[in-house]
Ligand SMILES: Nc1ncnc2c1ncn2[C@@H]1O[C@H](COP(=O)(O)OP(=O)(O)O)[C@@H](O)[C@H]1O
């Protein structure tokens with residue numbers, strides 16, 4: 073296990089999927105993991121909250137519609153799950169050179185607990201710096217679709233959790249926060265998030281996968297051209 077006195081110096085690649093509910097993050101996270109493994113990459117795919125025994129217990133508490141949590145407790149629980157995931161899974165995988173794909177990370181906290189719940193950004197940054205020990209994504213793929221499409225996809229998926237049950241105004245604040253994260257000014261103020269790239273996800277699943285891979289090829293051509301070629305051939 074890492075501790076905060078032992079800085080993480082990863083060799084692998086840390087990639088994050090972000091966006092509101094129903095944009096297709098989980099679908100693309102699965103597909104990208106499968107596509108990369110098929111061409112021989114060592115891939116570790118985990119989701120937040122969760123991905124460890126403690127994190128999965130925290131996830132149940134956070135998403136259970138009957139849980140009554142103050143906004144501050146909620147933020148600390150998301151951060152606790154993240155702290156465990158970084159130390160048990162993400163940092164060790166990066167050290168051995170794996171590609172780590174995470175379904176949600178810091179940006180979700182800023183959008184949901186910051187914009188959604190109205191907690192101060194400086195507190196969230198401090199708590200999360202402690203939680204992550206300073207480990208930073210190499211790239212965040214921020215998926216977006218028009219609101220009506222996200223809602224239709226969400227309804228098709230069924231049963232809603234504690235966060236999904238929040239009102240429309242909450243989800244509009246979350247959505248707006250994700251959009252702001254694409255601006256150069258926001259990125260400049262949040263170096264801990266790393267670079268963020270927008271992926272238009274309002275297309276068939278296969279096409280969105282190719283878009284994700286193209287974003288990776290643009291940064292790391294040697295590493296991802298084979299996977300992108302295979303994904304294109306599969307359409
Ligand atoms: N590109 C797409 N086109 C049509 N349906 C999709 C697409 N991507 C995902 N879906 C469907 O939409 C629903 C939500 O997708 P999911 O990946 O769970 O979204 P998220 O993780 O962002 O909430 C699922 O039923 C999924 O099968």
Ligand SMILES: Cc1cn([C@H]2C[C@H](O)[C@@H](COP(=O)(O)OP(=O)(O)O)O2)c(=O)[nH]c1=O
Nearest residue numbers: 092093094098120121150176180181184235
């Ligand atoms: C990681 C994270 C997630 N969340 C929320 C977003 C989701 O509503 C929920 C995770 O549920 P999940 O089912 O994983 O998301 P999705 O349905 O989009 O695939 O937790 C936060 O509020 N803060 C966070 O830091």
